Amino acid sequence: MRPVLSIAILLAIPLAFGAAPPAVVESARQIPVAYEVDVAVAGGSTGAVAAAVAAAEKGARVFLAAPRPYLGEDMCATMALWLEAGETPSSSLARGLFAGENPRGPFRPMQIKKTLDEALLAANVRFLYSTYVTDVLTDKQGKPGGLLIANRAGRQAVLAKVIIDATERGAVARMAGARFEAFPAGPQTFRRVVIGGEPKPRADVTARKTGLAFQVEPDPKAAAKNAPAKAEIVEYTLRISMTDGSYASYAQAEQTARDLTHTGAELANTEQSFQVPPQRMRGARSGPLAPSGRPAWPAFTCWAARPTFRAKRPRSCSVRWLTSRPAYRWARPRRKTPRAPRRPPA
Numbered sequence: 147m148r149p150v151l152s153i154a155i156l157l158a159i160p161l162a163f164g165a166a167p168p169a170v171v172e173s174a175r176q177i178p179v180a181y182e183v184d185v186a187v188a189g190g191s192t193g194a195v196a197a198a199v200a201a202a203e204k205g206a207r208v209f210l211a212a213p214r215p216y217l218g219e220d221m222c223a224t225m226a227l228w229l230e231a232g233e234t235p236s237s238s239l240a241r242g243l244f245a246g247e248n249p250r251g252p253f254r255p256m257q258i259k260k261t262l263d264e265a266l267l268a269a270n271v272r273f274l275y276s277t278y279v280t281d282v283l284t285d286k287q288g289k290p291g292g293l294l295i296a297n298r299a300g301r302q303a304v305l306a307k308v309i310i311d312a313t314e315r316g317a318v319a320r321m322a323g324a325r326f327e328a329f330p331a332g333p334q335t336f337r338r339v340v341i342g343g344e345p346k347p348r349a350d351v352t353a354r355k356t357g358l359a360f361q362v363e364p365d366p367k368a369a370a371k372n373a374p375a376k377a378e379i380v381e382y383t384l385r386i387s388m389t390d391g392s393y394a395s396y397a398q399a400e401q402t403a404r405d406l407t408h409t410g411a412e413l414a415n416t417e418q419s420f421q422v423p424p425q426r427m428r429g430a431r432s433g434p435l436a437p438s439g440r441p442a443w444p445a446f447t448c449w450a451a452r453p454t455f456r457a458k459r460p461r462s463c464s465v466r467w468l469t470s471r472p473a474y475r476w477a478r479p480r481r482k483t484p485r486a487p488r489r490p491p492a
Contacts, residue, residue, distance in 0.1 A: 185308045189210075198310075339415065386403060
C-alpha cells in the first residue's frame with residue numbers, strides 16, 4: 147500500500163498549491179476494435195433507431211451506441227408520450243410506438259422502449275446501452291472512419307464507412323470538425339411535462355392542459371381516500387435565459403425549468419426538458435458525412451435537416467423522424483485502419 151499512498155500524496159501537492167498542469171499527455175496504447183460495420187449510429191432516440199433500422203433494411207451492417215440505459219430518450223425522458231389531434235404515424239415503427247386503445251395516448255414509456263428494442267433486434271442491428279462516443283476516428287486524409295466509444299468495459303473502437311449523428315445537439319459532428327452557427331445568447335424556449343397537480347401561473351411560463359391523463363393506481367396506505375383516479379398531463383412552455391451552449395449553461399437551464407414547474411403535488415415529471423437546439427450546421431457539402439451528395443447532416447436530426455419543422459410539439463418531430471428513409475451508397479471502398487486524431491494539449 148505504500149506506493150499507492152506515495153503517489154496519492156505527490157498528486158495532491160500540485161493540486162493543493164494550484165500548480166496542476168493545464169493538460170496531461172496520454173500514454174500510447176492500443177484500443178480494441180469492438181465492431182466493424184457499414185454504418186455507425188450515435189444516439190439512442192427514435193430517430194437513431196429509425197436510421198439504424200432503415201440502413202439495415204438496405205443491407206448494411208449497423209451498430210448503434212445509445213448513451214442511456216434504454217432507447218427512446220427523446221420521447222421517454224421528455225415524456226412526449228402522446229399525439230396531438232390530427233397527427234397520424236405512417237411508418238410501421240411509428241405505428242408500433244403509438245399503438246394502444248386510445249389513438250392519441252398517452253403511451254407508457256416501457257412500450258416505447260420495448261418497441262425500439264424489438265425493432266433493432268428484428269433488423270439485426272448491434273447496439274449497446276450506456277455507451278458514449280468520445281471521439282471520431284479519422285484516416286490519413288482526416289476523413290471520418292469510425293468512432294471511439296466508452297462504457298463500463300472501457301474504451302473501444304468502431305470502424306464504419308458512414309457515421310450518423312443522432313445526438314441531441316450534434317456532438318459527434320462537432321468532434322468531426324463541423325461548423326455551427328454561434329449560440330444566440332438570451333432567452334431560449336423549453337418545454338417540460340408534469341403529470342398531476344394544478345399548474346401555477348408564473349412569469350415567462352405558460353401551462354397547457356393536454357386533456358390527457360394517466361390512470362393512477364390507488365395507494366392503500368394513503369391518508370386521503372378521495373385521491374384522484376387520474377393524473378392529468380400538463381405541458382409547460384418556458385422562456386429561460388442562457389449565456390451560451392455549454393453543458394453548464396444547459397444544466398442551469400434545466401434546474402431553472404424544474405424550479406419553475408414544481409408544485410409539490412405532481413406525481414411525475416420529465417427527466418429532461420425539450421428544446422429545439424438553436425444552432426444549425428453551417429452549409430452542406432459532399433464528403434464522409436454526406437453520402438450520395440445529401441446535406442452534411444443526416445435526415446434524422448430534425449433540427450438540422452428540418453430546421454423549420456413544426457417545433458411546437460416534440461412528438462411531431464418524432465413522427466417525422468420515423469417516416470425518413472436514408473439512401474446511402476454502400477459501395478464506398480474500405481479505408482485503411484482509421485486512427486484517433488492527435489490533438490495538441492490545450
